[in-house]
Amino acid sequence: MNYILFDGTVRNQLLPFTFTRPVADIRVGILTIREKWEHFLGYTTTTVTEDYLSDKFPFLELEKNILINASFLPSENLVNLIKGLNENQAIFLEDEAIAFFSLEGQEPDFDAFDIIQYEGDDVFRIKNTWDIFSKNAEAIKRDFEMLTTGRDSQPIPEGVWTKNPENIFIEEGANLEFCTLNASEGPIYIGKDAEIMEGALVRGPFALCEHSTLKMGAKIYSGTTIGPHSKVGGEVNNSVIFGYSNKGHDGFLGNSVLGEWCNLGADTNNSNLKNNYAEVRLWDYEREGFARTGLQFCGLMMGDHSKCGINTMFNTGTVVGVSANIFGSGFPRNFVPSFSWGGSGGFTPYKTDKAFEVAKVVMSRRNIEFSEQEAKILEHVFEETSKWRKA
Structure with missing residues (x-):
């Protein structure tokens, strides 16, 4: 059987981390979600994700495939149920597909599928x-x-x-x-x-x-x-x-x-609790505004390749995009768009050629090449996020 992990409906809720990786490659616990699934399944997996990520995270379809929603983490019960799927069968949690059987080239029509509602008490999902x-x-x-x-x-x-x-x-x-x-x-x-x-x-x-x-x-x-x-x-x-x-x-x-590939300068601090103990709101990329988290404690979300200088102070519930460079005194705003350069006094666009120079040096220190493939992904993120830098 060929197992494929797909992003599902929550990909945008997991930005900025999914700007540069599929949902499956988020780390939570000791392993990434992909590593967990591969350990349970005993097989390697491929990915259905955004087109601009597909060269780095390829998709392989065979004659018989089972597609798995990567926002769900595996359990023994769930994996056994998935391994038992047959043609035109799917596992759902209420109205959300967890996994389904697909023949090569098949466009699934869940209205015609045999739907198995998952009733286990071990559901663990990153939304x-x-x-x-x-x-x-x-x-x-x-x-x-x-x-x-x-x-x-x-x-x-x-x-x-x-x-x-x-x-x-x-x-x-x-x-x-x-x-x-x-x-x-x-x-x-x-x-x-x-x-x-x-x-x-x-x-x-x-x-x-x-x-x-x-x-x-x-x-x-x-x-x-x-x-x-x-x-x-x-x-x-x-x-x-x-x-x-x-x-x-x-x-x-x-x-x-x-x-x-993030770096926090010496004596960087973040607040994880508001002075008035109120619920923390975080920037929501899909709504393009701040959304409720239901949490009293929530700190910093920082995307890949972002950096900050010494003594940087981050307010409660700050979201920093990909390849941002933050420095200076005072609190920067609590949403810093990708490829932004500056601090509390304001931001200017961080040009890709300058950002890529830094990425090459940083990655080479770990004997990893900053490839053309990586550059294309970041160039796409630069273009996709330009509207927030102009705001």
Whole structure:
């Protein structure tokens, strides 16, 4: 069987992160959504997504296919039901398609399908950007069980203080020095060749993915994921960093999501609670206005390749697009369009040639090429988001 992940109806609700990736490649918990599905299914997957992303994230159709809505995370019950799908069958949650069987070239007509309503109590879905951090603790727990069952952790080094060590898993090559790991409220996962420097304090659920570094004296609260090839210091609470991003110095990051290739300057801080304790509103790209989140705590959403200078201050519920460069004193506005350059005093367009120069240097430091394929994706994002830079 050929399995294909599609973006579904929530793609625009997950911007700015889906400007540069399909829904399937969002990281929540330890793994990306795609990695979770491939682990459960035992097969690689391809993607139905926006046309401008399709060269990097291709689509492969065979004679028999099952398409899966990538905003839904897998569970054993759901996967078993999906694997049992036959021709002209679909699984729905109320009026939303979770998965359906499709023959090559078939245009599905759900009115003619045998619809199976999913009645499991294990539905786990990422519909909005804030779901990424607010559901991250539970996602870490699920991924931890999936990745570690039947496996033995590397031994905990001498000098590392732990609580509930049976809830801690260390992959091969990880290096831990005189840190504190408290797994009493949830598991702690340390990825391959990751490093936790001396004096770091960690409270689970927590995931430090492969080749990432937690710097000296860092304070990490529960519900936090640091994606691969990232460096993090200071204070972090209930936040997700997709990967290849740095928050290398002191400063607070809370109830936030950072994409890839981001950098927060020294002593950058974000507010995650309004002074009047009111509900936080976030910029909604589809409505082109600020939408209710239902949350009292909500911090910073920063798209790929965005950067900020030292001592940057982000207000509660700030959305920063792709390839923005923010600097200077004071609070920038709480919606910064993609390819914007400036700060509290105002923004000008960040020209693509300048942005691409930075991206080439940043990516080369990790031995990754800034390819023509990447440039075309960012050029499309530049054009698609131009209307907000003019506002």
